[in-house]
Amino acid sequence: MDRKELLNQVKDYFANSDHWRRLCAALAVDPDPQGSHLHAYVETSVHPDSLEAIITGYFEKLGWPSTRRIDHMAPKPGMGSLHGIEPKGKPHFDFQWFFNKDVGIRPCEGGESGCNLLVWNRWYINRFYEKFPFRQVGSQEEKTLDAYFRSEHFLKGLDIATQSTTNHMHINVRTSVHPEVIQKFAEAALDREGWKFDYTCPNVYMVKGNYQGKLVFMCRNPEVVFDIGWKFDPGVIIEPAMETWIFEENPGYDVWTSDMLAEVMRADYVRLSGEEIQQVLEACFPG
Known part of the structure; x- marks a missing residue:
């Protein structure tokens, strides 16, 4: 995939996509963050280290700095996860990905129970x-x-x-x-x-x-x-x-x-440079 096109897709996902906005909206309004959890599902060719840097940088801009280490894991064959992302004062969530060499990043079709964004809160439990x-x-x-x-x-x-x-x-x-x-x-x-x-x-x-x-x-x-x-x-x-x-x-x-994660990481992921990550964040927070 052309790198410029890939970067534009990443910018568009984090700056404009309904999927990312809904995830952030769910985090923002939850009255009981310690009683809630979310799963988000995407397809991507971007290396998880780069995704983690974008996500934590985005939340830092919102005044929601990451409060703990984010674990990388493979919940099942072919799927990776940034596991236990916890912005300060917000619910923790897992950002699950499937590698797709032809995609910068986009929401999955389905993911879990037919959904690409799931929320469990105290009412549900x-x-x-x-x-x-x-x-x-x-x-x-x-x-x-x-x-x-x-x-x-x-x-x-x-x-x-x-x-x-x-x-x-x-x-x-x-x-x-x-x-x-x-x-x-x-x-x-x-x-x-x-x-x-x-x-x-x-x-x-x-x-x-x-x-x-x-x-x-x-x-x-x-x-x-x-x-x-x-x-x-x-x-x-x-x-x-x-x-x-x-x-x-x-x-x-x-x-x-x-070892399970190593299998998922055999794919040819694209690492974004620090400058490219900054460009993504600037697209999300212009000016």
């Missing part, structure tokens, strides 16, 4: 929770929860989350306990293990064509984002889920690795 008859929590439930969050399964998950080859990971459990209760015990366990975290975001994610619950832990030290994926099971308080949810490897967990 509360409606999602209404599907489940969560059990009342008494002393036995509290003992079981405390024991789980001291267990080898949970502690091994924390170890996996900090490994250099891990781009992202989920600890998978079956439970009949409300996620807000699980969150309380999980955060206490993180405190006990000496982890520092900013907040926990309730969310959902796609498993075999259906949305399933998860809790997203936005950790500061170590600076990682890991999730507890949960599946409702009325017969148990909480226990490891050892069946396959996304990947067969690492039973009890789903782990997205640097």
